[in-house]
Amino acid sequence: MTEIGIPVIIVSGLGLLFGLLLSYASKKFEVKPDEKIEIIRGLLPGANCGACGFTGCDLYAEAVAGGAGINLCPVGGMDLAEKLAEIMGKETAACEKYIARVMCKGTWDNVSIKYDYDGIVDCRAAAQMAGGPSSCIYGCEGMGSCKKVCLFGAIEVENGLARIIEEKCAGCGKCIAECPKGIIKMVPARSEYSVSCSNHEKGAVARKNCKVACIACQRCVKECPENAITIVDYCAVIDPGKCVNCGKCILVCPTGAISKYTGYQ
Amino acid sequence: MKEILLIALGAILVNNFVLSKFLGICPFLGVSKKSSTAFGMGGAVIFVMTLSSAVTWTVYKFLLEPNGLDYLQTIVFILVIAALVQFVEIVLKRFIPALFKALGIYLPLITTNCAVLGSALLNIESNYNLLHSVVFGLSAGVGFTLALILFSGIREKLEFCDIPDAFQGLPITFIAAALVSVAFTGFKGLFGI
Incomplete structure (x- = not known):
């Protein structure tokens, strides 16, 4: 009996001793969570x-x-x-609301289809195949990879083009990281006008690939009273910081690449 | 006095726990990415090893040996080490939260670190007395820290090296570790240890 009893007593006694010590220490040195x-x-x-x-x-x-x-x-x-x-107990800091916006209008009506894509329904997979089925290699592929990662149900895909429902967008930026073409951009929610094109090819090529591409004609640049528009690599970009939502650019755009969005405060 | 010095030098250089005995490889590879965490982990291991050497020796000599329970040494030592590590964790959380955060998962891992258990078992095997055990535990910890810090220095340099794709990450780390280990064999036979 003692052959079993003594080891049991010693080991369990040690365990008890250490247990008590530890519980005492955890009480004594307790760190109260904030x-x-x-x-x-x-x-x-x-x-x-x-x-x-x-x-x-x-x-x-x-x-x-x-x-x-x-x-x-x-x-x-x-x-x-x-x-x-x-x-x-801090000062309220200004908090500009940002939302994501798809800088592309390439629905299947506006672009032509290079080939029938029959692979995995995923934008990155499609982008591997000669830049996707759309004739514009810069444009939206409409496979909805951004829609899948959106936690707020703010993205819809219609006719091969992802569209962000601006009222629902929380501005988390997950879709931006997901898009293989990098055509989703963050803009302040109050901004109403954007050049919805990301094509960086020269005007003629861009126009051939998509009916509503920006052809870098400079007309909006000249029209803008705030000098908010610049042409970067054959594609116009509106600086939302300078834009006053006057809407003059949309009137002169020959292709319809600039669009009015809802925008909200 | 001479004996103590020999035990210390033996544990730090000649029979370095990591590089000669290959004990405690997990934290050696896991925490050696940055010198700062290497120092922290080294400190924690030195502390736990020294303390556990003293406690395990006492437990063995006064509790296990007189009752003929030598066979229980492994499980009892693990119990002692686990309790000690928990204690160190509680104390660190209270007094040095930055170090507690930096060590992260590796602090609880000392619980199952074979180097700590190894030093406790080697103390008994080598028939050391209490003072010798503590010195051995302390210098084993110092040896571990030395290896960790040396290696973290090498790994920090490795970050900037142009390593072939196939060797990136763990493979080059293992190769570097092997080379450091080879370098430490140079201490073999030093002072006749």
Whole structure:
């Protein structure tokens, strides 16, 4: 009996001793979690989209409690920034709402089809095959890879073109990272006009591949009273910081590459 | 005195735990990416090894040996080490949270680190007394830290090297580790150890 009893007593006794020591130490050296983190976490939208630059809402809550910027969450926007400012005792920082916008109008009506794509329904897979089935290698492929990653159901694909429902877009930027063509851009939500084309080929080629391509004719550049439009690599770009939503550019565009979006405050 | 010096030099250089005995390879490869974390991990291992050497020796001599329970040494030592590591973790979390975060998963991993258990078992095997055991534990930890820091220096340099694709990442790390280990065989026979 003692042959078994003594080892059992010794080992379990040691275990008990260490257990008691540890529980005493954990009480004595306890680190109280910051209450603010819990409160802030409750306020955050919980989309875990990562647009703030932190991996998920939990880490952002910790970072805010540790002094990070309070206006980094595009999903919560201004309302959230104000609430966080109150908790952290900080000044409310300006929080410009950004949304994503697909800079392409290449529906199947506007572009021609190079070949019948029959592979995986994924933009990156399609892009591997001679730049995708669309005649414009810069344009949207309409496979909806961006739609799949959108956590907010803000992307629709119609007739081979992804379109972002601007009221639903939270500006997390997941679709931008997903798009193999890099044609989704962040713009301030208040901006109403964008050049919806990303074609960087010379005018004639661009026009041949897509009916509504920007041909870099410079007319909008000359028309713009705010000098907000520049031509970058044969494609016009509106600087939303300078744009006053006057809409003069859309009137002179010969191809219809500039579009009016809903935009909202 | 001479004996203590020989034990220390033996554990640090000649029979380096990582580079000669190949104990504790997991943290050696895992934490050696940056010198700063290498220092932190080294410090934690030195602390745990020294303390565990003293405690395991005491437990063995006064609890296990008199009762003829030598066969229980492995499980009891693991128990002791696990409790110690937990204790170090609690203390670090309270007093040096930055180091606690930097060590991350590797601190709990000391629990199952064979180097720590190895030093405890070697103490018993070599019939050391309490002082010798503590010195051995301490210098084994120092040797581990030395290897870790030397290697983290090499890995930081490796970051900037043009390594062939096939060797990138772990393969080149293993090759570098082997070369460091070969270099340490130069200490063999030093002071007749």
